[in-house]
Amino acid sequence: MDIEIRAADPTEYATIGEITAQAYILDDLLAFGESDWYLGELRDVAKRAAAAEVLVALLGGEPIGTVTYVPAGGPMAELARPEEAEIRMLAVSRAARGRGAGEALVRACVDRAKAADGCTGMVLSTQPIMHAAHRVYERLGFTRAPARDWNPIEGVDFTLLTYELTL
DSSP: OOOEEEOOOOGGGGHHHHHHHHHHHHHHHTTTTGGHHHHHHHOOOHHHHHHSEEEEEETTEEEEEEEEEEOOOOOSSSSTTTEEEEEEOOOOOOGGGHHHHHHHHHHHHHHHHHHHHHHTEEEEOOOOOOOOHHHHHTTTTEEEEEGGBBBBSSSSOOOBEEEEEEE
């Protein structure tokens, strides 16, 4: 069965938000666990969709993964320079992992960035323990950019690694 990637429909926002939240919770990616403030951001797909493009991966018509594509200059960019697009909040349900959904979602973002006028690169942040995601990024041509690593939580030892791709 093939994985379909398309823009998320508002009727799927609750499901996509929960897929994202559960991926972060189950993989222990939140600095403050289930009381982390970021959990609300992960579940708020409507907010993301108002400022960026939320994509969904479907298998047999059911949502199994999602990513937020922030176009160059988009208001949700955390790390991107004005001419770079950014990938945020990539998540695949635990039950659907290993089927290529994560890679398909990243490829869809790269395709959008390549098609955008004036976009010269892509950037994303990832946690050091996300080894499977790192392999996907590297397979697709992203390279580590240690000079751009950053800490989103002041006063907490929580460094995000940066990967970039020149288009």
